Amino acid sequence: MKNGFDPALIAMDSYAHFTINDSTMHDLLSTLQHPQIVPKGNPTCNGGCTNTTDCSGTQNVGCTNTYICFAPGSSDPELNK
Amino acid sequence: MISEQSLAEALSNKTFQLIVLPTEKCNFRCTYCYEDFSIGRMTDRTVGGIKSLIGRRMPGLSHFGLTWFGGEPLVAKDVVLNIGRFAHEECLRSEVSFSGSLTTNAYLLTPRVFSQLLDIRHKDFQITLDGDADWHDRTRRLANSQGTFETLWKHLIAYRTETRPFSITLRLHVHRDNVESVKRLYERLTADLLHDSRFKAFFHKISNLSGDKGIPQHELNAVEYSSALRYISGTDDLNHEVSADITLKDYICYAARPNSLLVRADGRIGKCTVALNDSRNDVGILHDDGSLEINNARIRPWFEGYRNMSEATLGCPLTDLPKATNLVQLAETFA
Numbered sequence: 001m002k003n004g005f006d007p008a009l010i011a012m013d014s015y016a017h018f019t020i021n022d023s024t025m026h027d028l029l030s031t032l033q034h035p036q037i038v039p040k041g042n043p044t045c046n047g048g049c050t051n052t053t054d055c056s057g058t059q060n061v062g063c064t065n066t067y068i069c070f071a072p073g074s075s076d077p078e079l080n081k
Numbered sequence: 082m083i084s085e086q087s088l089a090e091a092l093s094n095k096t097f098q099l100i101v102l103p104t105e106k107c108n109f110r111c112t113y114c115y116e117d118f119s120i121g122r123m124t125d126r127t128v129g130g131i132k133s134l135i136g137r138r139m140p141g142l143s144h145f146g147l148t149w150f151g152g153e154p155l156v157a158k159d160v161v162l163n164i165g166r167f168a169h170e171e172c173l174r175s176e177v178s179f180s181g182s183l184t185t186n187a188y189l190l191t192p193r194v195f196s197q198l199l200d201i202r203h204k205d206f207q208i209t210l211d212g213d214a215d216w217h218d219r220t221r222r223l224a225n226s227q228g229t230f231e232t233l234w235k236h237l238i239a240y241r242t243e244t245r246p247f248s249i250t251l252r253l254h255v256h257r258d259n260v261e262s263v264k265r266l267y268e269r270l271t272a273d274l275l276h277d278s279r280f281k282a283f284f285h286k287i288s289n290l291s292g293d294k295g296i297p298q299h300e301l302n303a304v305e306y307s308s309a310l311r312y313i314s315g316t317d318d319l320n321h322e323v324s325a326d327i328t329l330k331d332y333i334c335y336a337a338r339p340n341s342l343l344v345r346a347d348g349r350i351g352k353c354t355v356a357l358n359d360s361r362n363d364v365g366i367l368h369d370d371g372s373l374e375i376n377n378a379r380i381r382p383w384f385e386g387y388r389n390m391s392e393a394t395l396g397c398p399l400t401d402l403p404k405a406t407n408l409v410q411l412a413e414t415f416a
Contacts, residue, residue: 003389003390004387004388004389004390005387005388006388007381007382007384007385007387007388008381010339010377010380010381010384010387011377012339012373012375012377012380013373013375014372014373014374014375015134015137015138015371015372015373016097016134016138016340016342016373016375017094017138018094018339018340020092020339025092
């Protein structure tokens with residue numbers, strides 16, 4: 001796990017895309033975000049998500065306060081709807 | 082410790098969240114409220130700007146979250162339904178996952194409005210109760226001072242008959258003076274609602290944030306609060322159906338996430354829903370064409386927690402934000 005990075009390396013453009021000019025963080029995010037972990041719109045899972053970080057369901061490895069659950073290895077686009 | 086998973090979620094451009102305040106007016110006058118209700122309903126130009134931004138942001142997104150806050154968002158119900166419907170349809174068209182959510186006092190969330198929101202995939206609601214009717218009606222009152230509990234209870238019971246999935250987090254405010262009332266309420270919730278997995282209770286320790294004008298509410302210290310929660314819930318084990326702010330772990334606040342922005346009713350861009358009267362929260366402006374003018378020097382302090390991955394600062398970046406004077410100097414340095 002990376003220890004941290006300078007927030008001055010974050011910049012946001014005029015349509016809310018942001019860049020993080022930090023190579024280690026870029027590598028970490030690439031590893032974590034695709035393709036191993038994708039958002040999963042599982043209603044059961046969403047039903048278990050609150051504003052905490054907990055999440056019920058055997059497939060779920062995380063949950064954000066935007067009620068997203070993530071399933072490792074899932075690439076079914078239906079799950080994202 | 083913040084997990085890599087949480088970090089990836091917070092720093093992903095594939096996810097985008099807008100927290101929108103369609104009005105900063107409210108039909109309630111909660112005695113502890115920190116808002117001043119000075120900004121009214123969102124203009125049509127700002128509504129158009131938000132829709133343009135959503136449309137422009139779709140390419141490359143996996144998930145879009147639209148969260149409504151206020152004031153009371155349903156005081157501007159037409160704005161909520163207008164933008165919400167657009168976001169719902171735009172995400173369908175772009176094959177982007179979508180979730181809509183509201184933090185609402187629920188007084189105007191009639192069963193009909195509830196159904197209209199479910200139609201456009203607004204399925205997550207946070208509704209606050211301050212205890213059973215006795216305490217709730219003392220502190221969560223209408224602007225004309227009338228109580229609100231019975232109306233809210235009637236609505237909650239009616240939502241049960243809905244067959245579609247939704248999630249209602251019942252935020253239960255706890256302070257030293259209302260423990261018995263919250264316990265009575267919790268017993269009612271257990272009997273009537275919490276057996277339905279679409280309803281969840283979330284305890285929150287509260288103090289009076291309105292300065293001198295509110296009914297005094299005495300904050301519980303950490304030990305007292307834990308003890309009160311055990312007494313109210315009858316359990317030591319707070320799970321996901323009955324959780325509390327003390328159980329938050331591995332949490333990065335939306336204000337610390339670069340992929341989350343607040344749009345105020347007047348088109349200002351902010352990060353935090355609490356610091357509405359704090360100039361440090363003004364980090365940009367939304368233009369009518371949907372483009373954002375973000376002052377990166379002003380938004381970066383909200384990301385300070387990433388410097389050393391501080392769980393406390395990432396959990397609430399407001400607590401460690403530089404003072405406004407320093408921030409102005411910082412912004413001038415980077416301008």
